[in-house]
Amino acid sequence: MTQPFHIVVCAGVAPDPLQTLEPVSGPQGPALKNEMMLPAVLDPWAAHALYEADHLAKAIPGSKVWLVSMSPKPKLQQVLMTMAQKVGFELVALDGPASGFADYLQVAHALAEAIEGIAGLQRDRLLLFGGWESAGRAAGTTLALVGERLGITEQFQAVDVLRVGDDGLLEIHERTDGGKHQVSLCGGPPALLGWATGNLPEPPNSPQTGMVNMRTLMPALQKARPVGVSGGLQFTGATLPKQQRATRVVKDASVDEIAAELAAWIRG
Amino acid sequence: MEMQAVERARMDVDVVCVGFGPAVGGFLTTVSREIPLEDGSFPQILCYERADDIAFGVSGVVTKGRGIRVSFPQLNPADVPMATPVTVEKVYYLLDAVGASRRSAALKAADAALRVSGALRDEAFELPYIPPFLEKHGGMVMSIGQFNQWVGQQVMMTGAAQIWPGSPVAAAIIEDDQVRGVLLADQGVDLAGNATGAFQPGMEVRAALTVVGDGPVGPVGRQLDAHFGLPPGNEQRDWAVGMKMVVDLPEGCNLPQGTVLHTFGYPEPEIFGFLYVHPENVASVGIFVPSWLENPVRTSYRYLQHFIQHPLLWKHLRGGRMRSWGAKTLNESGRRGEPWLVGDGYARIGEGSGSTNVLAGSGVDEAWMTGVQLGKAVLELWREGAPFTKDNLERTYTSLRRTSWLEEEALAAQHARDGFHRGVVPGMLGMALAGFSGGRLHLPGLPEHPMPTLEDFYSQRIPATELSLLKQEAQARGEALHDAVMNRCGWPDIPYDGQLLMTQQDALLLGGKVQAAPGYANHVRMKDEEVCARCGSMTCVEICSAQALSPGAPTPAFDREKCIHCGACIWNCEYHNVDFRAGAGGLHSAEN
Incomplete structure (x- = not known):
């Protein structure tokens, strides 16, 4: 019989991917123009990790999910009113910047410290989940650093599949080139899994789940500890990529037309 | 309201609000400041909002802010982004x-x-x-999206109310003419509303009080109007x-x-x-x-x-x-379109309650004020331990509204625009008469009449045969007719620059950032195919703000991934043939 897991999901917030973003230089270094005004979402890769955590916790009775997030408190609260309807979790909130321009090492240190402070968390049951990559411009490095801080040596990135055997072994599929997966067997927790997209759809909104989450969500937000991550990493500049999305809506174009346009674009 | 006949989960709370805009913002701000109540009780208050975020509203807001300053006497506009x-x-x-x-x-x-x-x-x-x-x-200039976000964050931080976005309310639960709560929209259905493998029936949220603030075209407000009718003389x-x-x-x-x-x-x-x-x-x-x-x-x-x-x-x-x-x-319609403000178990606030003042050109502040007034009334009834009956709500909420500046100015404005039924010049004169006389004088309007046919409307400018040809060509292209007709009438082409002047589809993608969550049914359907087949104008297609409706047979085609839920198709169909239901998604912009 598999032991219940203690699953900790690290997830920050990121601007809603539909928004137009513009880097600006502020007194603290690079920032995104109007970032606090724009709508935000839970970082999409981390959100997939959360769905996988919820799925696993439901499959292994007795398991528990914590969501650990460092984000500006008002923004996190707003995002969680959407996420809290989808999956069950207990929140551990840190009030700090969500900008990917923060020093990843300092962010990782704060997250690791918060995880170590979770009452009742058992290391021999710990699965540390997060996003393999990040829409928050943090390049997905933070999770690995958190794992190192916590001394978790079994780390897997770009995970699409996790299967738990009756013997407690973890079968983990990591993406490799060419659409293939590297399959690993891990003896058990503690382990770190940086999720790619997984295979689960976004769960529907459930008012009951939301109500259950609210019992812990608001108290956790209210006692969110402010975290300063200034200094450390220095940026020499930030610019938009030269290649930018140019959106057009064309319906009912033929395959030949699409191919011809792509070929013309490749030829430059 | 046609819903799947299935067993539904049920939840009981004290107050459920439909829609999060300035009216419900005013209501929640008022009540949340007094919770826990003096007797130590902690009423449970939920608010369900259709849009994916509380900041996805639209309004052109310039306001005196009198109502808003009732709640925030020391308001510094600089505290609210874009204000x-x-x-x-x-x-x-x-x-x-x-x-x-x-x-x-x-x-x-x-x-x-x-x-x-x-x-x-x-x-x-x-x-x-x-x-x-x-x-x-x-007064002040604002963005309604940023204002809603600012208000919502403060309300939620109190812990006294929960605002759930992405949660469309399908209908009010009405039993023996009493509103008992709301029914959330079904999820896991196909576009026609049929259950799929992921079917999740919308939950019943039962409440002692249902606060309806879902705007001018909200499905719950319209359901109540259809069920209870409008007060005599209102339209x-x-x-x-x-x-x-x-x-x-x-x-x-x-x-x-x-x-x-x-x-x-x-x-x-x-x-x-x-x-x-x-x-x-x-x-x-x-x-x-x-x-x-x-x-x-x-x-x-x-x-x-x-x-x-x-x-x-x-x-x-x-x-x-x-x-x-x-x-x-x-x-x-403002005050003249006011529905029954209260009934057993429910109260109406905001624009859907007829609060918009068309003489002042102001709606947000008035909507906010109705929410504040209902909030005060609810607190009073809680203190009394009195139930949310029609009589009690009339004694508290309605009487507060009737004795405030809101009512006085709404009455002055209620016929201010009637003159526009006769033309622009009479309309402007009517506004001036009503405005300067405090509503005592106005130019009378005309009885409601059918919209002119396309041929009649353009009879002086486009020959009927040519108009018919333009119409056929537009339908063959699957497009609305307005561009062809406007071009023919001399309107110049739009010199697209890709920055400010862009196609409507680019505005949807770049400006509106429209999305529709999967798992919900089409929220726009035509009630009777025969009616659409007989319709000569398809004004619903022409007015559609987002090109979500396009010519089709037997009914106009609907693309929910473009719909911004403006609801213009509802009142532009003179045959009342548009069934506009609760739906998820819409705009993803927080700056409007």
């Missing part, structure tokens, strides 16, 4: 700079006189005086589409922050417009296309593009960049 005090306010009559506008002989004569008078600048005449009922000096017949864009003004633009320009006269005489300047060189610019513009191919987006190119505005906007776009329906 700023009004510093400059002007009213302009816009002349037709391209020669395509439909103008009566009287207007043409007035235009000619103005042109020879030398009083024009940039094809516009600045009114020397702003009527006191219209002026907003001392809802005047509507408008408000469409706006938020623009990064070009470098070097010299419009001061807090500038407010009101316009009328162009692109059609019936269309009012505005330009408001926010902090950081950002402006909101938009128009109102009213129901009394009785053009069967009325459109908002095309008119908006011509509006911003009027010389008075274009000199400021040229070189700017659209950063946001959106549209909504406005209930222009």
Whole structure:
């Protein structure tokens, strides 16, 4: 019989991917123009990790999910009113910047410290989940650093599949080139899994789940500890990529037309 | 309301609110400050909002903020992103700079006189005086999205109320003429509403009080109107589409922050417009296309593009960049369209309750005030331990509303725009009469009548055979007719620049950022195919703010991934054949 897991999901917030973003230089270094005004979402890769955590916790009775997030408190609260309807979790909130321009090492240190402070968390049951990559411009490095801080040596990135055997072994599929997966067997927790997209759809909104989450969500937000991550990493500049999305809506174009346009674009 | 007949989960709470806008914001702000109550109890208050975020509203907001300042007496506009005090306010009559506008002989004569008078600048005449009922000096310019976000964050931080976005309410639960709560929309259904493998029946949320603040075209408000009818003598017949864009003004633009320009006269005489300047060189610019513009191919987006190119505005906007776009329906009937404000177990607040003041051109502050008044009433009833019966709600909420400035000004405004049924000049005279007489005088309107046919409306400008051909060609292309007709009438092509002047689809993607969550049914359906087949005009397609409706057979085709839930199709169908239900998604912009 598999032991219940203690699953900790690290997830920050990121601007809603539909928004137009513009880097600006502020007194603290690079920032995104109007970032606090724009709508935000839970970082999409981390959100997939959360769905996988919820799925696993439901499959292994007795398991528990914590969501650990460092984000500006008002923004996190707003995002969680959407996420809290989808999956069950207990929140551990840190009030700090969500900008990917923060020093990843300092962010990782704060997250690791918060995880170590979770009452009742058992290391021999710990699965540390997060996003393999990040829409928050943090390049997905933070999770690995958190794992190192916590001394978790079994780390897997770009995970699409996790299967738990009756013997407690973890079968983990990591993406490799060419659409293939590297399959690993891990003896058990503690382990770190940086999720790619997984295979689960976004769960529907459930008012009951939301109500259950609210019992812990608001108290956790209210006692969110402010975290300063200034200094450390220095940026020499930030610019938009030269290649930018140019959106057009064309319906009912033929395959030949699409191919011809792509070929013309490749030829430059 | 047709829903799947299945067993549904049930939850019981004290208060459930439908929709999160300024009215529910005012209500939640008022009650959340008093919770826990004096007796130590902690009522459970939930609010369900259709949009994916509490900041995805649309409004062109310049407001005196009297109601808002009841809740926030020390409000500093700088605390609310994109808000700023009004510093400059002007009213302009816009002349037709391209020669395509439909103008009566009287207007043409007035235009000619103005042109020879030398009083024009940039094809516009600045009114020397702003009527006191219209002026907003001392008020502020805002973004409704940012204001809602600011309010919602504060409410939720109290822990006294929960606001759940992405949760459309399908219907009120009505039993023996008492409202018992709401039913959330089913999830895991196909576009036709049939259960799929992931079916999740919408939950029943039962509540002692249901607060209905779902706006002018919300499905719950309309359900209550259909069930209970309107009070004797009231009618809802005047509507408008408000469409706006938020623009990064070009470098070097010299419009001061807090500038407010009101316009009328162009692109059609019936269309009012505005330009408001926010902090950081950002402006909101938009128009109102009213129901009394009785053009069967009325459109908002095309008119908006011509509006911003009027010389008075274009000199400021040229070189700017659209950063946001959106549209909504406005209930222009105001006090005259007021529904039953209360009943056993429910209360109506906000625009859907007839609070918009069409004389002042103000809706957000009035909506907020109705929420504050209901909040005070609910607190009083909680203190009394009295139930939310119709009598008790009338004694508290309705009487508060009836004795406030809200009611006094609403009564003065209720016939102010009736004159527009007779034309623009009578309409403006009627507004002036009502405004200066405090509503004692007004020009009477006309009885409601069918919209003219396409052929009748354009009989002086386009031969019927040519009109028929244009219509056939547009249908073959799967497009609305308005562009072809406007081009034929002399409106110039839009010189797309990809920044500010762009196709409607690009505005949806880049400005509105429209999305539709999977797992919900189509929320726009036609009730009777035969009615659509007989309809000659398809005004629903023409007015659709987002090209979500397109010509089709036997009914117009609907694409929910484009719909911004403005609800214009509802009141533009003179046969009342549009079944507009609760749906998820819509705009993903927080700046409108």
